[in-house]
Structure formats: structure tokens, C-alpha cells
Amino acid sequence: MKHKTSSCTAILVGKKASIDGSTMIARDEDGYSGINPKKFVVNPAKDYTGETFVSKYSGVKIPLTGKGCRFTATPNGLKDEGRWDEQGINEYNVAMSATETELTNPRMLGHDPLVEDGINEDAMVYLVLPFIKTAREGVARLGQLIEKYGTGESNGIAFSDHDEVWYLETVGGHHWAAQRIPDDAYAICPNITCIEEIDFNDQANFMYASDLKSFAEKYHLNPNPDHFNFRKIFGTQDEADAYYNTPRAWYGQKLFTPSVTQEPTSQDIPFIQKPERQISPEDIQFFLASHYNGTVYDPFNTSASGNEKEQKMFRSIALDRNQSSCILQIRNDVPAEYAAIQWVKFGFYAYSAAVPFFTNIEDTPENYKIAGKDVSTASAYWLNKALAVLVEPKYHQFIYQINGFRDDCQSYAIQRVEYITKAAKGLTGEKLTRFLTDENNKTAAEITKRTKALMSDLVKQSLLSSNYQFERGDNL
Template sequence: MQKPAECTTILVGKDATIDGSTMIARSEDGGSTIIPEAFITVNPEDQPKHYQSVISKQKIDDEDLLPNPMRYTSAPDASGKHGVWAAAGINEATVAMTATETITTNSRIQGIDPLLEEGGLGEEDFVTLTLPYIKSAREGVKRLGYLVEKYGTYEMNGSAFADHDEVWYIETIGGHHWAARRIPDDAYVAAPNRLNIDFFDFKDEENFMCSSDLLDLIEKYHLNPDYQGYNLRHIFGSSTIKDAHYNNPRAWYIHRYFDPEWEGTPADQDQPFITYAKKKISPEDIKFLESSHYQDTPYDVYSTTNTDAEKKLFRPIGINRNFETHILQIRNDVPEGLAGVQWLAFGPNTFNVFVPFYTNVTTTPASFQTGPKFDLSKIFWVNKLNAQLGDTNYKVYSALEQAFEEKTMAKLRKIENETDEAAKNLTGKDLQEKLEEANQKMADLTYKASVDLTGEMVETGHGLMKLKYDLLD
């Protein structure tokens, strides 16, 4: 069983962020079945020495599982039933990876290099086979590209890498091809479930990479519909009615948030891949967008002034199928040992908060090590419960959530600031223990605040229940 085509990716270069960090973010969404997500550290002794995919049964040659793997954080599926699905993490070389954004394709490339029907790698495998072995974002692109060329893939996917200086986005093309682009330092990217890379310069090897025969393939099979240049979305992607309703509106809303004068419509098929904000971007901006449902537009499902048809017209970013969302931040204003931060939230983003976990650690808080069964000692299930309660009367409960999120985020920021100062001269085990202590403190604070939110929602909703009777009624 594979996950449906979900997720929304946001990438930000270091000159476009509020603090000079690089940030790569993605919501990991699923389908109608709840998919519990966890947060763990994979230490070198835990990295597999032999590997076989669960879904495709693809075996990896042992020589491709390089010796001396690095420690890395991971946000895997809690059950492990369909494989690891590590999703996102930062390794001990302070390199970040998120995988994957399911993307679109067309029959022209599928008729030349079809997706594999047997074997191959996919979202289940990419982080586990890539992140522990790379020391830069550029290396990440090359290694993932190598794996796709050697073993092939059964799905179209986009992945992103970041280090202190660079952000890269790579997309698989057909069964064995790929292309990647470096995000300019002063730019951001909004990438929904479509093939996203547009302009591509095959001569600029500093900012563009691809499988060696990609240009020859385009020319040989007459794949380019444009008179001039190369637009990979036009060549390999789609431009369908589904894109107009499912994908493009999400990018439109993000662009509209970062630039109020943004022109275009939600269904616009040619929104650019590389874009520039009118202000510097913070983690709080990304949290709002990953939680958004077209607020202040006619398409908000929670609005009381629009029609049912308008509410159902476009797929929102924040949705009941958000199961895990992250911002992988590589900071440039702190010592190296403090640089990696994995902002993490479980459950639907309309009723949760992002926690800025340090990644230079060997273990993670127990409340974030989710199990597959409903368990209110785990933050995943508390957040899921709050979102389902909140959805019953958003107008009432959203005010409680907003206060919860602002107060909790401020307290988490305070812990982070205090830890940065206290740990700036620490190294080695002393540093890791300090960061693990801070992570535990943030997890405990978040869990308590989330349970308190549950209590406030129950108390507020008590008088709103329809099943009631009073002599004064």
C-alpha cells in the first residue's frame, strides 16, 4: 500500500529568511486512514547493513550502503508496516533532507521511460538510503540521482536538501531519470503535488543537475513543446483540471501571502517555480501557510459567508490528512553543534504547534515516539483529537487554538534562546546532553499545553452540545 499524492513543500534560501538560515519544509499528508508518525534518532548502529524495500521488494547492493553511516533524525511511520518512510531529518554533518513531494507526469515520458511495475525505490526508501551518507546538499542530489538511475523508481517524486549555504530541489522523471535545481539564496519555492521545476539551463552545472542523458532524451523523442528554452514542467509534467483544483491553488495562496500584489488566479497553470517574497521569511510564516485553508478568500472551508460549492472548489494546504509537518532549519548565527533544528508538528496543522527540536542528539522525547495505536500519552494522538474536536465548530474553537499556539510558541522560543546561550561553548557529549535536556523540556511543555487545550475545548463545547434539556429552555 502506498500513500496518496499529498504534501506541500516550501523551500527558502538563506538570504530570504529572517535569520540567515536555510529552511526546507513539507507537510506529510495521507489518505482516509490515519497514519501515526514518530520522531526518532537513527544512530549509526541502527542503520541497516542490508536493505530491502517493503513495498517493491527491491534489494540494495551492500556496497551502496556505505561504511560509517552518520547519525540522523527521522520522522518515520509509527507502524513500520509498509516500510520506514523516514520522511525528513538532519544528519550529524548538518545536512537536511525531506522526501518526498508526490508529483505529476505525462504519457510522453512514460512511453519512453515508464515507471517501474516491479522493483525500484520510492518515498519509503529515499531518506534511509541517502541522508546518513551525505555531507552537503549537493552531495545529496548526486546520491539520490545515482540511486534512481541504478535501481529505478515506481513513482514520480520531489525531494529537497539543505546545508548552511545551499538549498536544492530534485524531481524524478520517468523510471530512471531526474533533474535538480539550486534555489537562489534570495528566493523561495512553493511546490505542491505537480512537477514543479520549470526553467532549466543544461549549461549551468553550478545551479542545475540532471541525469547525463536527459537533454539527449528530450531531443531524440521531440518532448519539448516550447519554441525556445527548456521548461521541465511543460516537457515532463502535467497541466490538467486536477492540477487547477488540487495543486495550483496551494501555490497561489502561498505567493499571495508573501506578496499581496501577486497577480494570477488560483487555477493558473504557469505559476513560476522560483519566486521572491516582499519580506524575510520566518518559521512562523511557514507554520501559518502549512496550516492554511484559504483564509480571507471565498474558498475557505470554515467561512460562513461563502457557498458550499466555493468551499469545495480547491484543496487546502492545512487539511485533516496532515499527519506530520516539519521545517528543517540550518542556522548560520550559532555554533555548528547548535545549527540543526527540526521544527516538528504532528496531526492536522490547524490545531497544533511546531516544536524546534535540536537535532545534534542521540535520542528523542518519549511523547514524540508515537506508537501505532491510539494513546493519549503521545502528542500525535492529542493533536489528532484536538483537530477533530475543533473541526466541529471552528468559529468557537479556533480562538482557543490561536491563543494556545501563540503562547506555546513564545515559550518554546524562550527555551531555544536560553539553550543557545547556555550551550554555545559546550562540545561533544556535554553539548548533546544539554540539547537532549532542552528537547525534553520543549516536549513536556508542548504536551501539557496541548492537553490543556483539549480541556478548554471540552469546557467550551459543553454548553454547545445539541443533546441537552433544561427546565428553562
């Protein structure tokens, strides 16, 4: 079976690096084509005892046991290839985002080949998120599954809870390592192996496959034995990385740590970086919807000094394969019962509005549960994908209106989060869950309404500004 890979971009933020003390992990899910319908759903708690998970994608079969908790997810709208839950938050306020597609170098793959029927992106969230109560538990559970069943892909997976943020990377068929992101730092992950130096004596901040170090020694994989640089031992550092991957890390660090001078094609851009200002959800939204804005590399030509060659030089974050973008935010300044928010955005990220969903809920809005083969504005996914079709041909005509729309929706979303947080005080149990569910529906309905109004206006403008008009006398 030929695996289909997605080329995503992720950012992880520690609680002291964020503007309000939240932990945040976020990722753009960019599919293997321009069309990959997505939904946003809630999976109820249940007893998994006796269930055998069978992947429609890889064929792996994994017996499950025990009670699993409720969790949100953004699965595929079409079930032909399986679940692909991708990212969500469970009832213990543990967040998981899976996966960031990465690459392992040929030498490592020669000694530990990928496993054709292993655990892959389609299955990871379902096999892990319902069964964990901390981010650290998530790392341990996924790591154990990979060592036992193997994986057919090289991936990066993010975990967080209210206290810790972790990033796990798989290399080869059975090996992995994970690093805790320092509280005062952030990390950007652009489809390359990211983790650098591993300290095997620091169990508080590193976890790894049981034989990772001995395996590297046995097969002479480490080119610098005085260090254990995970990226350089197991990852790739080729020309494609320099133009497809590292520029995205360069741009993110340019935004949040502007005093650091780096080249977009550098193979040594650090994984862990300290921000020069605290990072907000709005900052993450901007980064994950960016296209080298304001630089000569912007494919939309927002810099007067850029030429066509420069504008096509690097892979942009915003591109036509954008499907679903989520910020998984666990707040620390409110009660745990309503601390978790999943910001969801469908479609082309540079045009769409992000919707904040509290995750202690029993259901999601109807239009977020619909994502079929056919285009329909009854689906939140298709509504936002259609928006991109209107905007792209007339980008420079519409972009200021689009930016205004996104800003207005962002302000509205912030107001809603504040209102719902205050109104939730004193509510508990089923009353709280029902309240948060109802309020999520109202938030989504308003942003859907605004998106449809925007599209209606853009259609009218397009009809009135067509290049294919002709009046009597135009040829005189």
C-alpha cells in the same frame, strides 16, 4: 502492487530570503488517509557495510556499504509497510525532506515507465541522508540511485545545508533534474512538476540525469525545442492540477509576494519567486497550516463573502489527512554544533503547536517515539490527532482559543530556542549533545502539557454546549 501516494505541500527558502540568514526547507506530510501514525526519532551512526536494504513497500533490494552518520527522522509508527523516514537532519547539518508526490505526463511514461520495484518515498531518506555531507552530495547520490534502480513514483525531494537549498524532481522511471534555489528566493511545491527552464551550461545551479536532454530529443518529448522547460516537457497541466495543486502555490505567493497578481488556477505560477519581506519560521508555520485564510476559498468560511461553492473549490493545505509537518532550519548565526533545528508538528496543522527540536541529540522524548494503532494521549501523534476531533465540529466556537494557544506556544518555542542557544555556548562533545537532548525533552513536555490542558478545557466546553439538552418546560 498499487502505490499509495501522499499529497503534501512544501516550501523552500534561501538564506538571504529568510529573516535570520537560515536556510529552511519545510513540508507537510499528508497521508493517503486520515490516520497514519508518525514518530520523531534519532537514528544513530553505524557502519552499513554488509547491509542490504529491502523495501517492504516496493521490494527493491539495495546493498549498502560504508559508515553512515546520525540523523533524525519522522518515520511511520507502524512498520508493516516499511520505514518512511520522511524528513530529518544529519550530524553534518544536512537536511532532507522526501517526498512531495508529483505526476509525470503519459507521453513521458510511455517511453520511461515507472519501475514497480524501484526506490520510492519509503526508502529515500534512509538510503541517502546518512551518507552525505552537503545538500549537493544528496542530490547526486539520490540521482545516481534513481538512474540505477529506477523509481515507482514521481516525486519532489528537498535538500539543504547551511549554504544551499536544492529541489530534485523525478520524472518517469529513471530520469530526474534538480535546481538550486537562489539565496534571495523561495519556492513552493504543491504536487506538480515544478522546475521550469533548465540551463545545461549552469552546473552551479542545475543537476540532472546523464541522458535527460538526449532522451527528450530522441523521443520528441519537448514541444518547444528552443527552450528546455522541465515542467512543460515532463509534467502534467490538466484541470485537476488547476483545482488541486496550483491554488496552494497561488496562496503562498500571495502571502510572501503580494504585489504579484495571479489566478489560483493558473498553470504558469512560477516555481522560483522573490519575497517582498524576509521569511521567518513562524511565516512558514502559518503557510503550512493555512486553508486559504481570509479568502472566499476558505472551507472554514473565514470570509463573509464566500459561498459554499467557492469554499469547496480548491484543495486546502490544512485537511484531515495532515500527519506530520516539519521545518528543517539550518542557522548561520550560531556555531554549527547547535545550528540545526527541526520544528515538528503532528496532527491537523491548523490546531497543533510546532515544537523546536535541536538535532545534535542522542534521543527524542518518549511520547514522540510512541505511535501505535490505538489512540493514546501518551503518544504525541495521537494527542494532536485527537485535538482535531474536538475542534472540527465546533470550529467557529473554538478557533480563537486555538489561535491563542498556537500563538502562546509559538512565543514559548522562540524563547526556548533563544535560551538553549545561549546556554549551549561553551559546551562541546557529549556534554553538548546531552544538554540539547535534555532541553528538547523540557520543551516538548511543556507544549504537551499545554495541549492536554487545552483539550481538557475544550471537552468541558463541549459538554456544556451540547445541542442535545432538555429542561423541564422546554416544550411549553
